[in-house]
Amino acid sequence: MAGDDRVGLRHGAGGRAMRALIEDVFLALATPVDGIGLAALDDGAAIRLGDEWLVITTDSHVVHPIFFPGGDIGRLSVCGTVNDLAMMGATEPIGLTCAVIVEEGFSRSDLERIRDSILAASREAGAPIVTGDTKVMGKGELDGIVLNTAGVGLARRVVSDAGLHPGDRILVTGTIGDHGLAIMTRRHDLRLEGDLRSDVAPLNGLVRGALAAGGEDVVAMKDPTRGGLASVLHEMAGKAKVGIVLEEQAVPVSPEVRAAGEVLGIDPLLVANEGKAVIGVRPGAEGRVLAALRAHPLGRKAAVVGTAIAERPGSVILDTGFGKRLLAEIEGEPLPRIC
Amino acid sequence: MPDLLSEMKFRDPARARALAEALAREVKAIGRAPIPLMHVCGSHEQAIARFGLRAVLPRELEVIMGPGCPVCITDTPEVDEAVALAADGKVVCTYGDMLKLPGTVKSLADAQADGGRVEVIYSASQAVELARKEPSREVVFFASGFETTAVATAAVVLSGTPGNFSILSTHKYVPSAMEVVAEMEETNIEGFIAAGHAAIITGWGIFEPFARRTGTPVVVAGFEPLDILAAILKCVELIREGRPEVANCYPRCVTREGNRAAQEKLWKVFEVADGVWRGIATVPRGNLELRPEWDHLNARRRFRIDTSRVGGLEKNVLAEQCLCGSIMSGLASPKDCKLFGKECRPETPVGACMVSSEGACKIWHMYGGVPDLRGVG
Amino acid sequence: MCLGVPGKVLSVDGLTAVVDFFGVTRELRLDIVDEPVQPGDYVLNHVGFAIRRIPPEEVQETLALFDAILKVAAADDLMAADVKGEIAAGGEKGKPRA
Numbered sequence: 001m002a003g004d005d006r007v008g009l010r011h012g013a014g015g016r017a018m019r020a021l022i023e024d025v026f027l028a029l030a031t032p033v034d035g036i037g038l039a040a041l042d043d044g045a046a047i048r049l050g051d052e053w054l055v056i057t058t059d060s061h062v063v064h065p066i067f068f069p070g071g072d073i074g075r076l077s078v079c080g081t082v083n084d085l086a087m088m089g090a091t092e093p094i095g096l097t098c099a100v101i102v103e104e105g106f107s108r109s110d111l112e113r114i115r116d117s118i119l120a121a122s123r124e125a126g127a128p129i130v131t132g133d134t135k136v137m138g139k140g141e142l143d144g145i146v147l148n149t150a151g152v153g154l155a156r157r158v159v160s161d162a163g164l165h166p167g168d169r170i171l172v173t174g175t176i177g178d179h180g181l182a183i184m185t186r187r188h189d190l191r192l193e194g195d196l197r198s199d200v201a202p203l204n205g206l207v208r209g210a211l212a213a214g215g216e217d218v219v220a221m222k223d224p225t226r227g228g229l230a231s232v233l234h235e236m237a238g239k240a241k242v243g244i245v246l247e248e249q250a251v252p253v254s255p256e257v258r259a260a261g262e263v264l265g266i267d268p269l270l271v272a273n274e275g276k277a278v279i280g281v282r283p284g285a286e287g288r289v290l291a292a293l294r295a296h297p298l299g300r301k302a303a304v305v306g307t308a309i310a311e312r313p314g315s316v317i318l319d320t321g322f323g324k325r326l327l328a329e330i331e332g333e334p335l336p337r338i339c
Numbered sequence: 340m341p342d343l344l345s346e347m348k349f350r351d352p353a354r355a356r357a358l359a360e361a362l363a364r365e366v367k368a369i370g371r372a373p374i375p376l377m378h379v380c381g382s383h384e385q386a387i388a389r390f391g392l393r394a395v396l397p398r399e400l401e402v403i404m405g406p407g408c409p410v411c412i413t414d415t416p417e418v419d420e421a422v423a424l425a426a427d428g429k430v431v432c433t434y435g436d437m438l439k440l441p442g443t444v445k446s447l448a449d450a451q452a453d454g455g456r457v458e459v460i461y462s463a464s465q466a467v468e469l470a471r472k473e474p475s476r477e478v479v480f481f482a483s484g485f486e487t488t489a490v491a492t493a494a495v496v497l498s499g500t501p502g503n504f505s506i507l508s509t510h511k512y513v514p515s516a517m518e519v520v521a522e523m524e525e526t527n528i529e530g531f532i533a534a535g536h537a538a539i540i541t542g543w544g545i546f547e548p549f550a551r552r553t554g555t556p557v558v559v560a561g562f563e564p565l566d567i568l569a570a571i572l573k574c575v576e577l578i579r580e581g582r583p584e585v586a587n588c589y590p591r592c593v594t595r596e597g598n599r600a601a602q603e604k605l606w607k608v609f610e611v612a613d614g615v616w617r618g619i620a621t622v623p624r625g626n627l628e629l630r631p632e633w634d635h636l637n638a639r640r641r642f643r644i645d646t647s648r649v650g651g652l653e654k655n656v657l658a659e660q661c662l663c664g665s666i667m668s669g670l671a672s673p674k675d676c677k678l679f680g681k682e683c684r685p686e687t688p689v690g691a692c693m694v695s696s697e698g699a700c701k702i703w704h705m706y707g708g709v710p711d712l713r714g715v716g
Numbered sequence: 717m718c719l720g721v722p723g724k725v726l727s728v729d730g731l732t733a734v735v736d737f738f739g740v741t742r743e744l745r746l747d748i749v750d751e752p753v754q755p756g757d758y759v760l761n762h763v764g765f766a767i768r769r770i771p772p773e774e775v776q777e778t779l780a781l782f783d784a785i786l787k788v789a790a791a792d793d794l795m796a797a798d799v800k801g802e803i804a805a806g807g808e809k810g811k812p813r814a
Contacts, residue, residue: 010686017686185740194740249352260740263723263761265696321352322564323391328705354782361786434763462764464745484763491765494747498731539760539768540748561778569782576788590781591774592760598767601748 016329018226036088036160043084043222044151046158053158055090057081058150066110066144069182070198073147074117076274080225081151082125082202087221087277088160090153091208095130096122099148104139114145125202127151159211161232162239163219166310169286170236170244171279173206173293174199174301176229177257180271185260192263196256201275206296210279213292220280227329228270232278233306233316234329243312249321252301269318269327280308349563350390358568359395365575372399375527376574377520377669379407379513380534381697382562388706390564402571403669406516407534409484410436410695411667412616415658417509418442419646421481424507424638425455426649430473431507432466433481435459440694441658444650447481463495470504479638482508487537489627490601493608496636507638510627512611513537514545519622521553526669528555530574535561535589540605542597546585554583561589608633617691618664657682661690666699673700680704722758722770733766735759 010017022041030038035053036046044057061077071079078096085093098118102111122129164170182196203223211218220240224232229251237244246269253261253268261268275298281289286304293299318327366374378384384404387393396402406412419442425431431447438448438459451457456476460466463480470478482492489510496506513534520526533546538559546557556577560570570588577584587593607630614626629637638644661683662676673679673692683689685701692698723735723742731746733753742761746753749766753759759766 192740192742196740256740259737263737263740263742318391320389320391321350322355323394325388325391325394325706349778354779357786358782462745464764487762487767490748490767491745491763494745494765498747536760536762536767565782566778569785573785576785588781588785589778591770591778592768598748598750600750601767604748 043087053155055088055153057084061147071200072117074114075121077147077149078121079200079202081149082127083223085151085153086204086207089155089158091204093127093153096127097131097150098129099133101135101146103142159221161222164240164242164280164308167283168280168308170306173277173299175252175254177268179274181257181260199275206298209292214289217282217285223277224273226272230269238314241313242308244316246306247319250305252303349565362572363397366397366399369579373401375401376530377403377405377528378532379405381408388702404699405669406667408695408697411691411698413509414615414617415443420644422450422649423644423646425450429477429479430456432458432460436695437483463491470501480506482506490605493604496608505638505641515625531557533559538593540598540601543587544595550583558586559589657689663690663692673703725757
């Protein structure tokens, strides 16, 4: 079997294997900081700067296809970084970097199309691109294009992903599974046609509103990218040492995404979202935070979907409406079932 | 759009609760425990696990998964044949689930990593298209699955295939396995839940002689939560009334005669033969092999397949501790296996049950086994 | 074997149909379905082949079937309740008090 002396694709898929790789190989790079550093394995780092926090995050983007319904790698990069900053409480980015590695032979017009997307997303989020880097690698040495973005922002209050206590309520800001299933129906040779679109969007405005409404009662935030809602809930449960009960029927899923998931045998709870956030709030605060989310165009379908509990710390329990079961974390890419 | 919404009616929690309560009463009326029922379909196990149905079934009722995972019961020599073909330069097309199934030493995924051409397909017709696109390569379709899937293979054969296309058939016939399990002394199964999609093709009539002969009721079930609960309830009713009959709880899809056109195609191309099902040993009439008139499409006739080159003669030590056989016959559950969750995990499977999305071990691992979560949260 | 979501046929061209699964469409082969299939029909998919045309009225019939099964179970319970009632009225001789 493929042993652990080689890096496998599963190590990049956002699930348990990836966390294991990070913990085994990269965690050794961590040094203590005054704030949230590498060791916390959060969406970014937060370092105390006077009476504020400097929030820093970085991401590399290797999505295929490069252009997909609803967006492209450019938009994905900007939103990904803006959202990571927002998840830690920095909703007004000071600046983003944009480093590009391009394969020899890459189309110039595609590159410009990506640049236009980056610009549009940057403006939408109010996050200026302030510096960058460009490299070209030989044909076949790289698959098309890789983008890396880093972001910097200031936050008055840092929200980690480890702050849940038993009793806290869990909200999602909108429909789940959109990005992952949109990509899935395009990428594999499944012969599916559909209208599924990625939800890729900058969330800083939405989060700003939620934080204004919830204040200190917002105790945990994370965006469910690779690995999906399931992965985020596992992380939150594990880091805070609580259990989480998720009400499956309360999770908003669009009918098209649900159908695509059924056809492919893939659970929307396990695939990536690029324009949604998971927010944990103290009991009693969910009403006003929900109202603030729903008042924003990106949060119309926001919903309360679960609760943190004291039992079974680290576990995520799915209440299907019929019975309860454990919600799994995927290992590697979810593959369509024989269907 | 009415269709999805209608199907959603088959997920109505209120009706589900009513069915579960009725089930509890029926089981109490029978007054003994355990009452073992067996289903023979990976998709049923998927649905049961996915919707957490075991948490609402009465504790006296055991719903056991029998040999219903087409990947799991594909024998190691059959995988070795496919691996050998890939190693020998043929393009092997396979359904995704078979990719990681371990042979004696290697899986098709390993063969791919070693430089062999292995293509994952989602429909038999894709294999034929591939053969047409690459006329200079020999393309072999590793045809796995039960009779429902075999019908698709038959359709593809009958609509004409190019000269470089052949089939390595590992199709299996479930009713024969039900006979084997029913005859095992240790199992004591009191009722069978039959797979709805296979019954669409075969019809429910084929179970009548089986029910009479074995004295066990058989209920055909669909795959939505209500379908399954209603079928289980019907089965328990028949047990209570001592009626070894066949009942159809999937009338929207299944009829007594089944799909005659599909059956004709199936038996034009395939015939039953005694076979070895992984972990269960011999199942008389359990395999579906290409009829002699299709020898020219039969990879086993067309090529000399030498599995010794891919470890066909080696011993696999871990595999000897694997409990898949007993699990597939319903004699053990995944938690009974020492390797479950440790040496045998989805990313490092030892046994077939951990490879396939229809395998009991994979499903249990993914959905956390059968922990009693009734009181939680 | 799989959980097939019934799809709605959008168009038919000889032995292939384009089927809509609530917004996601796929081509299916019609070689093995045993009835003629027309746009507007619902079909069940298995590995890229339609294996059954589902008559729309069947959904209601199935729900009625479930309700019938429930009624039988309930009726038995009513009988059991009657019997229990008789026993209780006659006094539970020889049984230990709860």
